[in-house]
Amino acid sequence: MNSNKLLPLDPVIHSRIRLGILSILASVEEATFNYLKETIGTTDGNLSANLMKLEEAGYVAIKKTFSGRKPKTTCRITKKGLTAFQNYLQNLESYLKFNK
Amino acid sequence: MNSNKLLPLDPVIHSRIRLGILSILASVEEATFNYLKETIGTTDGNLSANLMKLEEAGYVAIKKTFSGRKPKTTCRITKKGLTAFQNYLQNLESYLKFNK
DNA sequence: TTAATTGCTTTATTATTTAAAGTACTTTAA
DNA sequence: TTAAAGTACTTTAAATAATAAAGCAATTAA
Numbered sequence: 001m002n003s004n005k006l007l008p009l010d011p012v013i014h015s016r017i018r019l020g021i022l023s024i025l026a027s028v029e030e031a032t033f034n035y036l037k038e039t040i041g042t043t044d045g046n047l048s049a050n051l052m053k054l055e056e057a058g059y060v061a062i063k064k065t066f067s068g069r070k071p072k073t074t075c076r077i078t079k080k081g082l083t084a085f086q087n088y089l090q091n092l093e094s095y096l097k098f099n100k
Numbered sequence: 101m102n103s104n105k106l107l108p109l110d111p112v113i114h115s116r117i118r119l120g121i122l123s124i125l126a127s128v129e130e131a132t133f134n135y136l137k138e139t140i141g142t143t144d145g146n147l148s149a150n151l152m153k154l155e156e157a158g159y160v161a162i163k164k165t166f167s168g169r170k171p172k173t174t175c176r177i178t179k180k181g182l183t184a185f186q187n188y189l190q191n192l193e194s195y196l197k198f199n200k
Numbered sequence: 201t202t203a204a205t206t207g208c209t210t211t212a213t214t215a216t217t218t219a220a221a222g223t224a225c226t227t228t229a230a
Numbered sequence: 231t232t233a234a235a236g237t238a239c240t241t242t243a244a245a246t247a248a249t250a251a252a253g254c255a256a257t258t259a260a
Contacts, residue, residue, distance in 0.1 A: 004139060005139060005141070006120045006123070006124075006139060006140050006141065008116075008141070009116045011116075011215095011216095011248095014114075014116055015216075015217080016108075016109045016111075016114055016217095017217085019195055020106045020195060023106070023195040023196070023198040024106075024198055024199075026198075027198050027199035027200070028199060033238070033239070034237095034238080039104060039105060039106060040106050041105070041106065041108070042218095043218075043219070043220095044238070044239060044240080045218075045219070045220080045221095045239085045240075045241080045242095046217070046218060046219085047239090048238095048239060048240055048241090049216090049217080049218095049240085049241090050217090052240090053216095068226090069225085069226065070225080070226070070237065070238070071224090071225080071237085071238055071239070072238080073238080073239075089196065092196075095119055095120060095123040096123070096189065098123045098124055098126075098127050099124075099127035099128060100127070111217095111246095111247095115247075115248075116248090117248080133207070133208070134206095134207080142249090143249075143250070143251095144207070144208060144209085145208085145209075145210080145211095145249075145250070145251080145252090146248070146249060146250080147208090148207095148208060148209055148210090149209085149210090149247095149248080149249090150248085152209090153247090168257095169256085169257065169258095170206065170207070170256085170257070171206085171207055171208070171255090171256085172207085173207080173208075
């Protein structure tokens with residue numbers, strides 16, 4: 001038995017949408033709103049709200065520019081976000097490898 | 101790039117408490133209320149409510165007996181619960197191994 | 201015998217998620 | 231050229247869920 005306590009999971013990260021956002025941003029340098037939406041498989045409103053939550057936590061940086069004449073939202077993970085994400089993954093292991 | 105779509109995560113399982121319950125029960129044959137409570141690190145009320153949710157979903161079976169003269173709640177994962185849990189873990193990999 | 205403890209469940213508060221509607225344009229087509 | 235449809239989001243409101251606090255029915259200890 002390697003583990004007998006489960007570690008806490010950062011509630012800012014432990015939501016399907018936000019976990020998805022961070023998983024993607026941890027591997028991809030930066031991503032657009034639409035890329036995130038399609039890859040995660042969610043709605044505009046849900047993604048918008050969850051991005052704001054991650055931004056408030058300082059886990060992602062959101063850049064608003066224009067692509068031609070259309071608004072464009074680009075997101076990247078911050079250093080703080082990456083650290084938090086890595087810590088989340090580490091704690092998650094206590095669940096996945098319980099008793100292993 | 102191995103993956104470019106994130107798979108859905110069963111909402112009955114994707115909660116810290118319920119994920120903890122299933123992680124433990126998947127490895128331990130059966131567990132008492134208190135063992136779960138201490139291992140997960142939660143309160144009585146929270147554990148009680150989440151166990152009921154898992155029971156309603158048919159993911160865990162709850163047995164109520166007496167240990168001497170005191171009530172005792174013992175939980176085990178059902179076949180349906182194990183299948184759902186394994187599926188959850190498989191889908192979770194699409195997050196953990198994104199772009200890997 | 202009364203106070204504390206155990207082993208839960210129930211209720212109420214707060215937070216989160218989801219869906220729907222709204223805003224501010226841009227593009228296409230009549 | 232203007233009306234309709236589309237894009238790219240944000241905001242609001244409703245449904246769900248999580249957490250904390252209070253409650254209950256005993257048992258055990260002082």
